[in-house]
Amino acid sequence: MTDQVQLPSEELAEFIATAPASSIPAEVLRNCKRHILDTLGTAIGARGTPAFTILRDVLREQGGAQQAHVVGDNLFTSITNAARLNGVMSHLLDFDDTHIPTILHPSGPTLSAALPLAELRKTAGREVLVAFALGLDAGCRVALALGKAHYDIGWHVTGTAGPLAAAAAAARLLGLDSPRTHTALSIAATEAAGHRVQFGAMTKSLHTGNAAANGLLAALLAERGYTASREGLEGARGLLHVASTEPAPQELSAELGKRWEIFRVGIKPYSCGVVTHPGIDAVRQLAQRTGAAASEVETIELGVHPLVLELTGKSRPRTGLEGKFSIAFASAITWLEGTARQNQFTDEKVQRPDVEDLRDRVHASVDPSLSHTEAKATVRLRDGRAESVHVTDATGTPGNPISDQELREKFIELTAPHLKPGAAQAVIGYVERLEELEDLTPLLDALRAPTGGALD
Secondary structure: OOOOOOOHHHHHHHHHHHOOHHHOOHHHHHHHHHHHHHHHHHHHOOOOOHHHHHHHHHHHHHOOOOOEEOOOOOOEEOHHHHHHHHHHHHHHOOOOOEEOOOOEOOHHHHHHHHHHHHHHHOOOHHHHHHHHHHHHHHHHHHHHHHHHHHHHHOEOHHHHOHHHHHHHHHHHHHOOOHHHHHHHHHHHHHOOOOEHHHOOOOHHHHHHHHHHHHHHHHHHHHHOOOOOOOOOOOOOOOHHHHOOOOOOHHHHOOOOOOOOHHHHEEOOOOOOOHHHHHHHHHHHHHHHHHOOOHHHEEEEEEEEOHHHHHHHEOOOOOOHHHHOOEHHHHHHHHHHHOOOOHHHOOHHHHOOHHHHHHHOOEEEEEOOOOOOOOEEEEEEEOOOOEEEEEEOOOOOOOOOOOOHHHHHHHHHHHHOOOOOOOHHHHHHHHHHOHHHOOOOHHHHHHOOOOOOOOOO
16 A cells, blocks of 8 residues: 555545644644633534424433533533533523634534543543644644535535544544554544534534534544544545535645635624624624614615525524524624624514514625625615625624624623532633643533533
């Protein structure tokens, strides 16, 4: 086999397995800690939602070895059960981070697989941080290799590239060599699934949960000697060619160790589909600039990227979850309440008469000249005034990142209702010095729910 040309996926596997921790730039690791904190917050914030409760109850009924806890809960179950529920929680609020070029949500499956394995193995914080950095980078590279056509066909890229992100992180934590890491990636590739038709339903978040659990399982199987095709990614009937009409396998290994995809991953300021964020920014600016009440608004006209209407074109949402996929609702509630965070996406607010009235005066149309970080907006007031704005880099995108302080505020807002008093601040401290922890016990203890929720 030594005369075989190394496949891009084999180069990627070798990098995951052998890259020295010291070779990962400090700025990469600093950004990874921001994304770890953000992911913990979005996951814990989903505790108590119907989708969380249903899945947790099903897992409790099925049982499982007591190996690891679920974030923000007292559930103690198998590491794959924990990974699945962690992953679902990370995506339920549509508040998780986004790889801007591909719309992959990379941190959810990566961290959701890494945490329970690290708890079971008593892994040091620095090793977890390194594994997260490598797993996130691998997942983004797989998403790039699948290409835009993959998403356009109807695949949910977090469900398809996510298992490989999880497998990469788990393989690194397990200390797998290059061949077994490659096997783990191939196993994860054949477990890839998730369709965009599920957007707006609970099942969308299951894609992320399955990605975390299946990626973790792939690494555990590879560790024991399970076999998989060498061409699980690049082969004519492998993931890249089966799930895309325009695969780009070279993206798997292009500039490994030089180009870090973490720098193209944004952190969301709003709890809804990322493509709506430029429009929300534009509406916020117009509301602040004009100071006009909703009753004074004649129309709000939005020019948006084509994906906005394709993904968030629900004109008359009836639930808070559907509202996350309605640019009209998101714009209306933003004008009325000044933002579009988790508290704005409730069934009550979606159905509120004043919101519905303004929602119907929001008109979005496609502007092909705009990227999906841009939006244009014009508000026309009943007194004849008009104001326009052009957002080029939405808040939270790499070109306009949220600050560390804004990230901490987001985390506290999401988690304080679910954790012990003072625990949110403690978690922030542990994550910010993650590389100093001998193992994750202090962090995981701070993440426990104050009462109830055990799978005993």
